[in-house]
Amino acid sequence: MPYLPVAQPPRHELVASAERRWQVLTDARPDLRPAVELQRGLLTLVIDLAATIDGGRLPRLSLPPKYLAAKLTRGVPILAGEPIPLPAQLLKSSLVRFCDELAAGGAGEVARHIGVAIDTGRIDAGSLLTASLSRDENTIRIGAAHLDLAPDLTWLVAELTVGPLAHALQRTLFTTAPGTPLADALAAWNRGYCPACGSWGALAEVVGGHRLLRCAFCAATWERTIYACVYCDEEGEAFVTAAPDQERTDRRIEVCSSCGSYLKTIDVDEISPFPLIAIADMETMDLDVAAMEHHYGRPPLKAFKTGPRAKG
Numbered sequence: 312m313p314y315l316p317v318a319q320p321p322r323h324e325l326v327a328s329a330e331r332r333w334q335v336l337t338d339a340r341p342d343l344r345p346a347v348e349l350q351r352g353l354l355t356l357v358i359d360l361a362a363t364i365d366g367g368r369l370p371r372l373s374l375p376p377k378y379l380a381a382k383l384t385r386g387v388p389i390l391a392g393e394p395i396p397l398p399a400q401l402l403k404s405s406l407v408r409f410c411d412e413l414a415a416g417g418a419g420e421v422a423r424h425i426g427v428a429i430d431t432g433r434i435d436a437g438s439l440l441t442a443s444l445s446r447d448e449n450t451i452r453i454g455a456a457h458l459d460l461a462p463d464l465t466w467l468v469a470e471l472t473v474g475p476l477a478h479a480l481q482r483t484l485f486t487t488a489p490g491t492p493l494a495d496a497l498a499a500w501n502r503g504y505c506p507a508c509g510s511w512g513a514l515a516e517v518v519g520g521h522r523l524l525r526c527a528f529c530a531a532t533w534e535r536t537i538y539a540c541v542y543c544d545e546e547g548e549a550f551v552t553a554a555p556d557q558e559r560t561d562r563r564i565e566v567c568s569s570c571g572s573y574l575k576t577i578d579v580d581e582i583s584p585f586p587l588i589a590i591a592d593m594e595t596m597d598l599d600v601a602a603m604e605h606h607y608g609r610p611p612l613k614a615f616k617t618g619p620r621a622k623g
């Protein structure tokens with residue numbers, strides 16, 4: 312079943328589920344309270360923005376399903392290299408709001424400077440968001456550094472702002488009837504990166520024995536037919552799955568000494584809907600620490616050669 316469509320719960324269920332998870336997390340780890348508070352502020356804005364985007368019109372795109380199927384078959388995510396018109400004004404004000412939230416949540420002046428640069432047009436909001444949607448980390452980092460702004464935070468506010476749109480596009484563009492070329496191409500998707508946006512799986516949620524890779528950006532969900540390193544496909548002895556805490560074998564890391572990378576793998580009852588994968592990521596921060604202590608990391612985003620678009 313490689314690509315798996317996921318039903319999006321209504322807003323009130325989403326919020327209730329997020330609150331439950333934050334409560335459990337802060338009960339277990341009171342030291343994470345400030346981080347949870349900041350995440351609550353940010354995800355509340357994301358959920359509001361997603362409601363606005365879902366209730367409005369998506370950008371008009373000429374991406375015929377057959378064209379998308381051909382792209383996937385070549386291993387290219389569907390959004391890579393596509394000029395996608397963005398609702399610039401709505402998103403620009405959201406960018407500034409995310410900066411304010413981060414500033415209030417502890418990032419202070421560093422975040423405020425980014426908000427001012429966006430507000431005054433020193434950063435072009437449209438270009439920033441387009442670069443984020445096409446997962447172009449280098450352009451954003453270099454552009455931010457050039458303006459003396461924090462590259463990580465600039466990347467983050469753009470990602471938070473454009474994420475709801477990426478999620479809506481992912482769901483809309485991948486909705487197809489069984490038996491079509493697009494459905495076949497999605498069923499055959501067997502890569503470690505997202506078929507919609509090209510991000511690496513942020514983590515794997517294992518439900519009923521299915522190891523589902525999750526994209527933290529657009530929330531796409533897919534399962535590989537091989538048990539191998541998601542980054543380099545190593546299947547041999549260099550690829551090992553281990554539980555850092557022997558009492559909690561439901562929480563594991565897959566480490567690969569061929570490419571030096573790791574992936575968090577957790578057993579869950581149900582997968583996290585958009586945008587709660589960010590909560591799953593925070594719940595498993597100890598696994599990141601364990602992996603990094605052993606000198607494993609996460610590779611940079613993959614770049615895609617999309618080539619000239621075929622007509623027709």
Ligand SMILES: [Zn+2]
Pocket residue numbers: 505506507508509510526527528529530531
């Ligand atoms: Zn994605």
Ligand SMILES: [Zn+2]
Pocket residue numbers: 540541542543544545567568569570571572
């Ligand atoms: Zn590897």
